[in-house]
Amino acid sequence: MKKLKRSARLVEMTQYLLSRPHTLIPLTTFAERYGAAKSSISEDLAIIKEVFEDEGMGDLQTLAGAAGGVKFMPKMSYERSLSFIQNLCELLEQPDRILPGGYLYMSDLLGQPATTNEIGKIMATAFAGRDIDVVMTVETKGIPLAYAVGSQLNLPVVLVRRDHQVTEGSAVSINYVSGSHKSLHTMSLSRRALPEKSRVLIVDDFMKAGGTVQGMIDLLKEFNAEVAGVGVLVESGEIDSEERLLHDYVSLATLTAVDPKTKQISVAPGNYFNRSE
DSSP states (O other), X not given: OOOOOHHHHHHHXXXXXXXXXXXXXXXXXXXXXXXXXXXXXXXXXXXXXXXXXXXXXEEEEEEOSTTOEEEEEEOOOHHXXXXXXXXXXXXXXXXXXXXXXXXXXXXXXXXXXXXXXXXXXXXXXXXXXXXXXXXXXXXXXXXXXXXXXXXXXXXXXXXXXXXXXXXXXXXXXXXXEOTTTOOEXXXXXXXXXXXXXXXXXXXXXXXXXXXXXXXXXXXXXXXXXXXXEEEEEEEETTSOTTTOSOOSOEEEEEEEEEETTTTEEEEEEOGGGXXXX
């Protein structure tokens, strides 16, 4: 039991909630933790809730009843999300990021925890209303994004492998066709990694025609699992609608033009920002 001044208690309670997103915390937990009356704890939570909402950090939901408590739901406001993505687009437009095949070098950005955490918050906001059991991605560059999203949603992360690993045990493998290059590839998922009938949020760093994501969707069918949503950091805007294998997804940025000769890159906010706030 900690005896803290109210100001210190507010700080610690805020940190406690931020580190346990989407977790129901009974009021008795705080009352016993700080040796305070539930009425005082309720007043503290009302203050924290107001700050969260005013600053666009998320919602603090209150559940009444004996089994009730509070649950912090991380969210990022539309304005803050757009501002962050606009800055990210400017970084992605740096000429030296052009790779063969019209891809962009993004590993340096995805290697920055502060950047991936912000992306994770935006993705978590985009899919906040979905019933999701796990977050899935395919190795390798999508891994930091998936963990960032999983952290914000308080969900486990499942990794699809390009090649089966002995340490994964028995696995399900499928072949899939790249939507852009029409080449054949293989992906696999350990049978132990994903419970059957799970609701899965697929996250990826870059999508051209959607072949890799479609491969993951096909793989989920082998587990009788359901796609709860698809979120990509950057999509290629140069793919015709007829060529795209996937149409129901959320993108945070769109690569609208790449000219390897002039080193000109154009990146704009994705379809997430075309929706109403």
